[in-house]
Amino acid sequence: MITLFLAFAKMSLAGFGGVLAFARRGIVEEHRWMTQDEFNETFALCHFLPGPNIVNFSVVFGQRFGGVAGAFAAFAGLVGPPMMLVMALAVLYAHFGQLEMLRRILAGISCGAVGLLLAVVVKMLMPLLKRRDIAGMAVMIAVFVAIGLLRLPLQAVLLVAVPLSFGITFVMRRRAHA
Amino acid sequence: MNGESNPIGSLVSTFGLMSLFAVGGANAAIPEMHRIAVDVQHWMTDRQFADIYAISQLSPGPNVLIVTLIGYAVSGFAGALAATLAMCVPTAALAYFVSRLLGRSTGSRWPSMIQAALVPLSIGLMAASALVVSQTADRTWAAVLLTLAVAALAYGTRLNPLWLLLAGGVLGFAGVL
Numbered sequence: 001m002i003t004l005f006l007a008f009a010k011m012s013l014a015g016f017g018g019v020l021a022f023a024r025r026g027i028v029e030e031h032r033w034m035t036q037d038e039f040n041e042t043f044a045l046c047h048f049l050p051g052p053n054i055v056n057f058s059v060v061f062g063q064r065f066g067g068v069a070g071a072f073a074a075f076a077g078l079v080g081p082p083m084m085l086v087m088a089l090a091v092l093y094a095h096f097g098q099l100e101m102l103r104r105i106l107a108g109i110s111c112g113a114v115g116l117l118l119a120v121v122v123k124m125l126m127p128l129l130k131r132r133d134i135a136g137m138a139v140m141i142a143v144f145v146a147i148g149l150l151r152l153p154l155q156a157v158l159l160v161a162v163p164l165s166f167g168i169t170f171v172m173r174r175r176a177h178a
Numbered sequence: 179m180n181g182e183s184n185p186i187g188s189l190v191s192t193f194g195l196m197s198l199f200a201v202g203g204a205n206a207a208i209p210e211m212h213r214i215a216v217d218v219q220h221w222m223t224d225r226q227f228a229d230i231y232a233i234s235q236l237s238p239g240p241n242v243l244i245v246t247l248i249g250y251a252v253s254g255f256a257g258a259l260a261a262t263l264a265m266c267v268p269t270a271a272l273a274y275f276v277s278r279l280l281g282r283s284t285g286s287r288w289p290s291m292i293q294a295a296l297v298p299l300s301i302g303l304m305a306a307s308a309l310v311v312s313q314t315a316d317r318t319w320a321a322v323l324l325t326l327a328v329a330a331l332a333y334g335t336r337l338n339p340l341w342l343l344l345a346g347g348v349l350g351f352a353g354v355l
Contacts, residue, residue: 051198060276090250105348110311111346113236119331139299140302153213
């Protein structure tokens, strides 16, 4: 359990801009707890569950290796240590957030952070474009307009978009098989 | 929800619910966090939200830790802890039971179908996240240029994202933006 906790803490604290790559390296290459395929399959499961993917992953992984205790250990390792660090940053921000110098630095960093997010969006978008997945792109644009431009509540949008997207996917696959 | 009298309760109910609706992970839930924290509850200003997003991206660990910062801004350490647990525990519990139910390997075609249906949603949500933060962050042409340059570098190279963020910080400090 302690090994599990420490392994997840280490991956998490190394994980700047997302823990996934570091989790893959730690679990598949370093500890050899899973093969690449097992890792991908487990992560895919966590990706379509709601909520933070990597948090789900820590719980599923921990559960498979050590039941409830394992799930707790992996979760605590993933979230605990970086949370302490973030709280320390929160205290600093509360004290010094109004300083002109820090404001300028943070403004620059948030520009960069938007850029990183854009890169992820483009990377995810490429397969859709290559497959000429018109229905998928229509769903994507509709969600973008509803949430990004119209600022509608997330729950309301998802209650419409999730069944719609499932319906479209189901019909498209049937047609592809027919 | 009575956010005025009981901020912790309001944090827990907000993020507990969001936890179960956050399709595509924490980065896809940014517009909803912004809507609630800035527009509905008035926990913080637009600028503070962009700052907090920057801090959460700069620090290691899961991206979900932005809720720790929101919680702290609302009501200190207790708020930080409450918001983080509320955002993580419901979905973690769900993941635990689904994982037990499915066992090791499933081999069915449901996972691929669910993924095919949810990926376009995630992309739309993340694009909306980028828009929401950029509306505060990218107020000048230099800032827009920096954002696009970082996007191009992150897309085209394998540079550690941390360097790109720090470069943004240095340019900001130098007063270029």
